Amino acid sequence: MSAARPAPLTGPPVRRTRLVDVADATGLDVSTVSRVLNSDPRQTVRAETRARVLATAARLGYRPNALARALKQSRSNALALVVPMVRNPIWSVVERGALDRAAERGCAVLVVSEPTDRPRPPAAYQAMVLESRVDGLVLATTLRPRGGAGGDLPVPHVYLNRRGPRPGHDVVMDEEGAVGLWVQEMGRQGRRDLVLLDGPQDVDTVHRRARAAGFAGDGATGTRVRMVHAPATEHGGWTAAVRLFSDPRPPDGIGVGSLPQLTGLVAAIRSCGIAVPTALGLVSFDEDASLSYLGMPVTSVAMPLAELGAAGVDALLDQVDGRSPHDVLVAGPMRLVRHEPAPLPRRGSTRSAPP
């Protein structure tokens, strides 16, 4: 494992430069140095002094001690992002949106992954605020709250991609609009017998999509929408799909709530020999690059996931800054993305990809 690599060379642990070190080196007082470094709005500092401080700080590689600053200011400039530990890759997009926005706003992020097999009540995370580790919570746990009682967090927080026990703290996307886009697309393709295959009812996004699906049927066009709930896993999707296809009257259009379910569904479609898109139209509510490699055309409703994460951070920091909490609907951009299977280059071999 070594060979050409240089020797271990373990230097002494780094000596942190403090404000007082910069003060001593410049012959000024710490308060003056602090003023300069924080670019105090009412700058009453001589340009020459200013320059000297800046130069010295740079030379000594001074970095302010975030702990001391936070302690003094009663503000940690950090926030906790609680995300469910699921395999669905969409969360990484949300996370990225949140992390980027937080970084823009000078805020560190503590990511807390909640194991889905042992979910904890939101109140369990409020300790992080009480311990001053973070200024507030972005709660992206999936479960809908049981009752309204006990659910009030006395610390700054927002619920991300789900609604909390009371309004005023919800940052969600337009799931109803997404369902609308799906139904509309299916109608455009002349499909009338739709199924929305999604996760368990107690996941808030599912709940909202199911509700929208309930209203989406249309007597005039003869469109009907059935709801099928299954675990948000490959196996859940597979099982539900197999059952659907053994139905006397299988759907001619399916919307799928999560990528793992879609994987299972696609496997079932292949096993059952269903023709896509001839006999069945497929729409995923998660957009992902892998959709072009399923061997059959799939359309996705691309949701504004990164924007959701960013909006969550913004809404939370608003509360931390003392503004009163408010619900946020992350509306756009939301659009249909068509994924055709990649075509073989030039002369294909044995047989070509499905249309």
Place this chain on the structure above:
Amino acid sequence: MSAARPAPLTGPPVRRTRLVDVADATGLDVSTVSRVLNSDPRQTVRAETRARVLATAARLGYRPNALARALKQSRSNALALVVPMVRNPIWSVVERGALDRAAERGCAVLVVSEPTDRPRPPAAYQAMVLESRVDGLVLATTLRPRGGAGGDLPVPHVYLNRRGPRPGHDVVMDEEGAVGLWVQEMGRQGRRDLVLLDGPQDVDTVHRRARAAGFAGDGATGTRVRMVHAPATEHGGWTAAVRLFSDPRPPDGIGVGSLPQLTGLVAAIRSCGIAVPTALGLVSFDEDASLSYLGMPVTSVAMPLAELGAAGVDALLDQVDGRSPHDVLVAGPMRLVRHEPAPLPRRGSTRSAPP
């Protein structure tokens, strides 16, 4: 968005209970309370006093201020985990292993996602330590370091799943062993013409697997192993595979370094009409539940990912505690997992799944 939900009820921001509050409530001094709450090893506290403090602290819902404690002790009990922001779901397993172990050891984790499109040198993260936000760094960025120069971090750190510029800070898995398992499995199936399809050469794990593959050829059995590098994406896997299959002598066994590449490869296999497992054996170096739903049998080498994350945290905390750095090889458990396509229940419909 409201309907049946209760009113907003925004309580006043929580008033944090401080040590002095507990002291006042008990009539004791803060130092005494501190001793009790930290269960000072040389307990010189009366049992009655002890009980009273504990009761009062519990009643007031006292939570120690992590900032103040960290400032005093010059130790934040937090660490940063720098992970590449890739879509490969294996990282979430590593992350979970790390988070769980850190929680066990009373340590908060700041997750920093590094965008792969703009990688930063490890030194960029050392600021988090210099600012006392964290005690050390777990660096899981994928790129191999350029030169040995400049790569020395004067702060506690480990490289996770990759080697750093010098030995002594590496926590890696047995990639050579994994390649060995693959070759061995292929041999058992009577396959002799193998290809290892993996990511770019400058990813350290890829580098090590490629090296192992180079030694894996065997004149005695007539086994040869070719190396194919491609971007670690669906498209990368697809393109490389299409090229392989148009070869006069395509391989009869393929190992794939990442899940996205496997997705592309499987699409190509289907498009080109290659028979699996008859004409081709497939092994993935990432284990995932979705492998059972590809419509063809795939074997995976299940790597000890959670253990890797945990070992990274342990190795880092060792350094933080002043022990001298050392390389860690996370050996096991590592095993082959066979994934057969799920069978249709009872009477299958039109046609059944591929063998």
Place this chain on the structure above:
DNA sequence: CTGTTAGCGCTTTCAT
């Protein structure tokens, strides 16, 4: 314009 001063909440000698 710059320095003095008083803490933020906690731990940790050192006294008593």
Place this chain on the structure above:
DNA sequence: ATGAAAGCGCTAACAG
């Protein structure tokens, strides 16, 4: 067995 006091590194009045 408990209390007093110093101080971690920084910011923010208030003086000068």
